[in-house]
Amino acid sequence: MPETVYDIFVIGGGVNGCGIARDAQGRGYAVYLAEMDDLASGTSSAATKLIHGGLRYLEQYDFGLVREALKEREVLWAMAPHIVKPLRFVLPYQKGLRPRWMLRAGLFLYDHIGGRKKLPATKTINLGKHAAGKPLRPGYGTGFEYSDCWVDDARLVLLNARDAADKGASINTRTKVIAARRAGDLWEVDVLHLGSGETETIQARMLINAAGPWVDKVLGTIEGRGDDHNIRLVKGSHIVVNKLFDHDYCYIFQNPDGRIIFAIPYEDDFTLIGTTDQDYAGDPTDVAISSEELTYLCDAASEYFSHPVERAQVVWAYSGVRPLFDDGTAKAQETSREFVLKLDEKPGAAPLLNVLGGKLTTFRVLADETLDHVENLLGAKGAPWTAGSTLPGGDFAIGSFAEELRALSADYPFLLPTHLRRLLRQYGTRARILLGDAKRLADLGENFGADLTAREVDYQLEAEWAETVEDILWRRTKLGLRLNNRDIKALEAYLKTRRGGEIA
Ligand code: FAD
Numbered sequence: 001m002p003e004t005v006y007d008i009f010v011i012g013g014g015v016n017g018c019g020i021a022r023d024a025q026g027r028g029y030a031v032y033l034a035e036m037d038d039l040a041s042g043t044s045s046a047a048t049k050l051i052h053g054g055l056r057y058l059e060q061y062d063f064g065l066v067r068e069a070l071k072e073r074e075v076l077w078a079m080a081p082h083i084v085k086p087l088r089f090v091l092p093y094q095k096g097l098r099p100r101w102m103l104r105a106g107l108f109l110y111d112h113i114g115g116r117k118k119l120p121a122t123k124t125i126n127l128g129k130h131a132a133g134k135p136l137r138p139g140y141g142t143g144f145e146y147s148d149c150w151v152d153d154a155r156l157v158l159l160n161a162r163d164a165a166d167k168g169a170s171i172n173t174r175t176k177v178i179a180a181r182r183a184g185d186l187w188e189v190d191v192l193h194l195g196s197g198e199t200e201t202i203q204a205r206m207l208i209n210a211a212g213p214w215v216d217k218v219l220g221t222i223e224g225r226g227d228d229h230n231i232r233l234v235k236g237s238h239i240v241v242n243k244l245f246d247h248d249y250c251y252i253f254q255n256p257d258g259r260i261i262f263a264i265p266y267e268d269d270f271t272l273i274g275t276t277d278q279d280y281a282g283d284p285t286d287v288a289i290s291s292e293e294l295t296y297l298c299d300a301a302s303e304y305f306s307h308p309v310e311r312a313q314v315v316w317a318y319s320g321v322r323p324l325f326d327d328g329t330a331k332a333q334e335t336s337r338e339f340v341l342k343l344d345e346k347p348g349a350a351p352l353l354n355v356l357g358g359k360l361t362t363f364r365v366l367a368d369e370t371l372d373h374v375e376n377l378l379g380a381k382g383a384p385w386t387a388g389s390t391l392p393g394g395d396f397a398i399g400s401f402a403e404e405l406r407a408l409s410a411d412y413p414f415l416l417p418t419h420l421r422r423l424l425r426q427y428g429t430r431a432r433i434l435l436g437d438a439k440r441l442a443d444l445g446e447n448f449g450a451d452l453t454a455r456e457v458d459y460q461l462e463a464e465w466a467e468t469v470e471d472i473l474w475r476r477t478k479l480g481l482r483l484n485n486r487d488i489k490a491l492e493a494y495l496k497t498r499r500g501g502e503i504a
Contacts, residue, residue, distance in 0.1 A: 006032040006170070007378055009189050009204035011177045011218055014044035015153070016355050017210035018160035018171075019367040024374060025169040026389075027382030032202050033161070033169060034191050036176035038471045040157035042212045042284065044360065045475050046320020048238065048262055048274055051076050051084060051149035051361045053114055055091075055252070056260055057337060058106050063113065065338045069361045070114020073149045075387055076364065077118075080159060080394040081401055082428030083152040086119055087264070089250045090132040092304065093142040097254045100142060107146050119147035135245040137306045145249070150264070153360055154475040155426060158464055159391040160363075166392065173465045180207060181223035187350045205378055208370065210355040213284035213321040219354065230342065230356050232326040232335055233281070237289040237319040238274030239297050240266060240481070244305060253304050261300045267478050268418075270315070273301050284321040293319075316481060325357035339366050343373060351377045393428025401425075408432070414440050419451040426477060427459075434459045446494060449487035450479045454494060461498060469495065 008024050010017045013035025021033045053070035077084045093100050107122040127133030127140040165171045174194040181188050187207045192199050211218040219228045251263040266272035276293045294311055302308040324335045339358035345351040353373055358366050364386050396404050405424050412435055423431040434456060438444055445454030460466035460476045469491055473480035
């Protein structure tokens, strides 16, 4: 029998599982988190990556959700100014779709219900003169400019896990929950360590199922819970093309089907276009963009840009499955993005909490509300603490991102500005830990391409749970967009030597 009894066992290393683990460990509960793959390998790396209220949810009268989410924009920006940044969105008025008065009224509400302090307000623009009008087809006149924020979703998850671990949580990747049963007031959870093939039983006082789109499947492995149906799986895909425009504005385009798509500047040289909304019946692990979605996204963007977006321009595409609380609505796009915390408790038996639905934007609020349940069930420990806290690397002592970048450049003048900027965006103040006493580029070891050095890879292996090429190129960074096959082979060879060495 295991010696340690944890307070909380969290299933799932997505944004919700890692956010809960961080909050709980920070309040003094002992947390064990199991993620069956890599951190953020599920839905939490497949988002549009917006910290937003969701303008279109106003149409569904989801005012509570929009207000709560809008408030989180500036909270999360302050918490992680390296991976979160403000953006300006341009919404062109399109004849025959939503009328001008409706767009104006929606944006007025959006500006005023969410406690906006630092983000600039909405303004009406003339696309005939505005920089954002240039790449569009001729004829657009009125448009609206408004604020939201962007986040590196995969790194948001990772930083929550890092902070939880720094506070003492046990974070276990490639660790799959295969069964769980109640033994009186404790849970016994069987985990399979996928690397070694070994199984282990962990004991905890409370079980939190934050398995995202797998939440019902996981429930099926929990004793006495075989036939639950809580969530509606809704697939969404994005495409990435070489950059379509030379300014920093994002677009929000309305489509004749009532949906919207975004076109967002991405990783300096690219444009991200998405998303789709389709009911999904398969295994979330197998989700991939369909030919129909590719056509839909290219066609929807081509309605607006003067140069059509062709399928041949797509350099990368990704898909994810939204685990939405099933509220019985007819259309996938109308299903609420609100989260639900469903408690399963019986007197004298260890409690189970299922996390259903939600958004990246509201992960911190979701964790905070989860901890209300934890306190009721396990007894109070620390007070709520995450609002006003910083995530690892987000403790900018100097000020803005630009000022931090100037200071980092002064200390490491031998690195290219683009390299330093990427390091500061990804690691924040921890870029200094990574760079350490380096005096020249060669001190950072082998360069695998696009300034990904051995020193950076080592940091990800040691401090960020990275194990595979995919973890490094598509979740810790997005350098998969830049490295060629030869570079990738060199990185694979390096990982092999590291596996044979100290991280074996
Ligand atoms: P996940 O990230 O899927 O995490 C669940 C984890 O559980 C997975 O990593 C999985 O591997 C693990 N797991 C499953 N079974 C087991 C097991 N047996 N043992 C151990 N681990 C297990 N939100 C926004 O706020 N802004 C956006 O712009 C936005 N855009 C989106 C666009 C798309 C296309 C999609 C699909 C979603 C978008 N979202 C957005 C929503 C947001 O991404 C999700 O709400 C959020 O990522 C869900 O996180 P999660 O932790 O619940 O699930």
